[in-house]
Structures are given as C-alpha cells and as structure tokens.
Amino acid sequence: MDRLGIEFLSVFGLPPVAFVCLAADLGCRYISTGLTSYPYDPPSYPPFSLRDDPRLRREMTAAMRDRGVSIALGEGMTVRSGADIRDRSRDLELMAELGVRRVNTVSIDPDLDRSLEQFGLLAGMAAALGMETTLEPSPGLTIANLPAALDAVRQVGRPDFRLLIDVMHVIRSGSGPADLAALDPGLVGHIQLSDAPLVPVVPDYAQEAMFERMVPGTGGLPLPEVLAALPGDVVIGLEVPLRSQAQAGVGPYERLGRCVDAARELLARSGGRPGVDR
Numbered sequence: 351m352d353r354l355g356i357e358f359l360s361v362f363g364l365p366p367v368a369f370v371c372l373a374a375d376l377g378c379r380y381i382s383t384g385l386t387s388y389p390y391d392p393p394s395y396p397p398f399s400l401r402d403d404p405r406l407r408r409e410m411t412a413a414m415r416d417r418g419v420s421i422a423l424g425e426g427m428t429v430r431s432g433a434d435i436r437d438r439s440r441d442l443e444l445m446a447e448l449g450v451r452r453v454n455t456v457s458i459d460p461d462l463d464r465s466l467e468q469f470g471l472l473a474g475m476a477a478a479l480g481m482e483t484t485l486e487p488s489p490g491l492t493i494a495n496l497p498a499a500l501d502a503v504r505q506v507g508r509p510d511f512r513l514l515i516d517v518m519h520v521i522r523s524g525s526g527p528a529d530l531a532a533l534d535p536g537l538v539g540h541i542q543l544s545d546a547p548l549v550p551v552v553p554d555y556a557q558e559a560m561f562e563r564m565v566p567g568t569g570g571l572p573l574p575e576v577l578a579a580l581p582g583d584v585v586i587g588l589e590v591p592l593r594s595q596a597q598a599g600v601g602p603y604e605r606l607g608r609c610v611d612a613a614r615e616l617l618a619r620s621g622g623r624p625g626v627d628r
Contacts, residue, residue, distance in 0.1 A: 351461075352377075352378075352379050352619075353376075353583075353584065353585055353617070354360075354378045354379070354380070354416060354436060354466070354584055354585075354586055354587075354588065354610060354613055354614070355373065355378050355379065355380025355381055355382065355422050355423075355586065355587040355588065356369075356372065356373045356376070356380075356587065356588050356606055356610075357380075357381070357382045357423070357542060357587040357588060357589035357590075358381070358382045358383050358384055358425050359560065359577070359589050359591050360588060360589055360590050360591055360592075360602075360605075360609075361602055361606075361613050362388075362390055362394040362395070362591065362593070362596055362602075363387035363390055363393065363394055363395045363397070363398075364394075364395055364483075364505065364602060365387060365395055366398060366400060366406060366409075366410040366413075367382065367406075367409050367410055367413045369381055370410060370413040370414050370417055370419050371382070371413065371417060372602055372603065372606065373417075373419050374417035374418060374419050375603065376603070376606060376610045378418065378419070378487070378588075378610060378611065379418060379419055380420060380421070380422035380423075380585050380587065381419060381420075381421055381422070381587075382424070382425055382454075383400070383423075383424065383425060383448075383450075383496055383585055384425040384426040385399065385401040385422055385441055385444060385445070386398065386399045386400070386401060387399075387425060390599050394596060399415050399444055400444065400448070401440075401441065401444060403572060407444070407447065407448060407579045408606050410448065411447075411448060411449070414449070415620075418528060420446055420449055420451070420482065421445075421449055421450045421451065422451055422452070422540065422543050422585040422587065423450070423451070423453070423454050423455040423469055423484070423514075423540055423585075424445040424450040424452070424454065424481070424585060425453075425454055426441070426449075427441075427442075427453045427454065427455045427472055428455065428456055428457070428458060428473055429455060429456070429457035429458070429459050429464075429465050429468040429469065429472075429492075430457075430458055430459055431459040431460065431461065431464075432487075434468075435468045435471050435472045436471055436475070437476075438472075438475075439475060442475055442476055442479055442481070443479065445479075445481065446479040446480060446481060447588065450481055451482070452476070452481055452482040452483060452484055452539055452540065453472070453476050453481055453483055453484075454484045454485075454514050454540070455469060455472055455483060455485055455486070456483070456485070456486050456488060456491050456492075456493065457469070457491060457492035457493055458491060458492065459492060461524060462492060465492050465502075466502060466505050466506060467492070469483070469485060469502060469511065470496045470506045470507075470508070470511075473506060473510060473511040474508075476510070477508070477510050479523035480491060482510040482511070482539060483508075483510060483511050483512075484511075484512050484513060484514035484539040484540050485499050485502055485503060485511065485512070485513060485514060486499075486513075486514040486516055486519070486542075487499035487513075487516075487519060487520065487523065488516065488519040488523070488559070489519060489522055489523050489555055490555055490556060494523060495520075495523035495524055495525065496513075496523065496524075496525040496530075497525075497614055499513055500513070500537075503537060503586065510537065512536075512537050512539035513533075513537050513538050513539060514539060514541075514542065515530065515538055515540070515541050515542070515580060516541075516542040516544075516589065516590075517541070517542065517543055517544065517573065517576050518542075518544050518546045518559065518563060518571065519559070519576055521548070521571050521572070521576070522546070522555075523571065526572070526575075527572055527575035527576050527578070528579070530576060530579040530580055531578075531579035535581035537581075538580060538581050539584065540583050540584060540585055540587065541580055541584050541585065541586045542587045542588075542589040542590065543566055543573070543577075543586050543587070543588055543590075543613055544559070544563035544566065544585075544588070544589050544590045545563065545564040545565060545567060545568055545569030545570075545571050545573060545590075546563055546564055546569045546570070546571055547564075547568050547570045548569075548570035548571060549570070560591060561591050561593040561594075562591065562592070562593060562594060563589065563590050563591055563592070564568070564590070565590060565608050565609050566588075566590070566609060566612040566613050566616055567593075567612045567615070568602045568612070573616055573620075574616060574619055574620040575620075577616060577617060577620040578620040579583050586613065586617075588606065588609045588610065588613055589594070590605075590606070590609045592605050594606045
C-alpha cells in the first residue's frame with residue numbers, strides 16, 4: 351500500500367489544485383485539506399475558499415481524478431465552547447462532495463462532557479455522509495494525550511470514531527512506542543508524521559506544532575519504533591510545516607520532497623504491524 355500523503359498544515363495555504371499536483375509529483379496519493387486557507391501573516395499565497403467557490407471545488411475534484419490523488423482527511427471540525435457542531439452540516443456535505451474519507455476533530459471546549467457529546471454528534475453526521483471521524487489528542491487541548499483520547503473513543507462508542515495519531519503530539523504528551531503497540535490496530539484511523547526535539551526547545555508548543563516541525567529522522571522522536579508499533583495499512587500524512595525554510599525561499603517541492611524521501615526510508619526500515627480489514 352502506498353501510504354504517504356501531505357497534510358494541509360505543511361503547505362501554508364498553497365492553492366488546492368497546486369497542492370494536488372505537488373502531492374502527485376512527489377509520488378504521494380493523499381492530502382488533507384480544510385475548506386478555507388488559514389490567515390497566515392504574512393500570507394504565502396492568495397486566500398481561497400472551497401466553501402464559497404464551487405468552481406474551485408470542481409477544479410480540485412478534476413485535478414484529483416486526473417492525478418490519482420484523494421483527500422484522506424478533512425480538517426477543521428473543531429469543537430468549541432458556545433458553538434454547536436451541528437451547524438457545520440453544510441461543511442460536511444462539501445467535504446463529502448470532495449470525496450473526503452474521514453474528518454478529524456479536536457476540542458478546545460474545556461467542558462469534557464459537552465466535548466464528548468459533540469464528538470458523538472459529529473461522528474453520526476459524518477457517518478450519514480459515508481465518512482468516518484478521527485480524534486486527535488494534543489497537549490493544550492481538552493483531549494490532551496493518548497489515554498484521554500482512548501477514554502473518549504470508548505465513551506463515544508462508535509466503530510467509525512477512531513484515533514488520529516500525530517506522532518509529535520503523542521510522544522510529547524508522555525506516550526511511547528510500547529503504548530502504541532498495545533493499541534487495537536483497528537482504533538487507528540490516520541497517522542501524522544513529523545519530527546521534533548524530544549524535549550521542547552520552543553516555549554510556545556502551538557507555534558512549534560503549527561510552524562516549525564522537523565524533517566522525519568532529523569529530530570529526537572523515536573520514529574522507527576513508533577512506525578513499527580503502528581498498523582501498516584493506515585495513511586501517513588506528512589505534517590511538517592517548515593515556515594523558516596519557506597520564508598527563506600525554499601519552495602514546497604524542495605521542502606516536502608525531503609520529507610517524502612525521509613519518510614520512505616523510515617518506512618522501509620520499520621515496516622509496521624498488520625492492519626485490519628475495514
């Protein structure tokens with residue numbers, strides 16, 4: 351299985367059709383996307399909205415068909431205090447129109463019970479449109495680590511509500527390869543790969559995660575052991591934002607080409623656990 355993809359965060363708002371072509375040219379079959387570009391300051395590219403521009407959706411769909419690329423993950427389904435995830439039904443419909451396979455969620459609502467309720471509602475809405483849902487634990491969020499995410503998945507209690515394993519977040523929040531090896535492989539719906547120092551050197555975790563990760567194999571995370579512990583049939587999205595390189599004029603093909611090459615080398619060495627039929 352050709353497992354590699356390129357994540358939305360890695361391309362700093364590259365327009366959708368160009369993003370599809372970048373992934374295909376680098377030999378990747380998958381991308382993730384949100385419906386709008388983030389408001390980067392300074393912006394790298396003009397803003398876009400797949401939500402508001404049906405022509406852009408058609409162009410992206412045609413490019414994916416022509417280049418053999420699909421959207422493995424839809425981003426942006428965040429649970430927020432004072433907002434109801436049911437108001438995002440139209441966004442879910444648009445993601446289904448684009449062929450999205452699964453949508454990812456996190457919570458920044460400090461009310462855990464309400465977060466769990468919203469996760470369940472989102473998973474039901476996505477399932478009605480033929481998509482599954484993943485939950486991403488991360489330091490600083492309501493679901494901050496792997497044990498909390500496992501508990502949330504159990505409480506939601508749906509087979510189509512699974513885990514997104516962002517290697518940086520999971521290792522930095524205190525779990526390791528043994529914890530990942532202990533997981534039921536059927537619980538893992540998507541993997542995000544990057545590298546980082548094992549101990550943070552940037553005081554603002556969110557800024558590091560959003561803008562300055564490292565090429566796989568160049569940091570301190572135990573990536574070969576992690577990849578060997580995770581299922582071998584799950585898409586691996588390269589979430590490696592390298593803003594300092596981008597601002598220095600290193601283009602996306604060069605930046606992400608290094609990541610693809612490094613990830614392929616790691617995968618060749620580590621393999622992965624057998625997966626499950628889904």
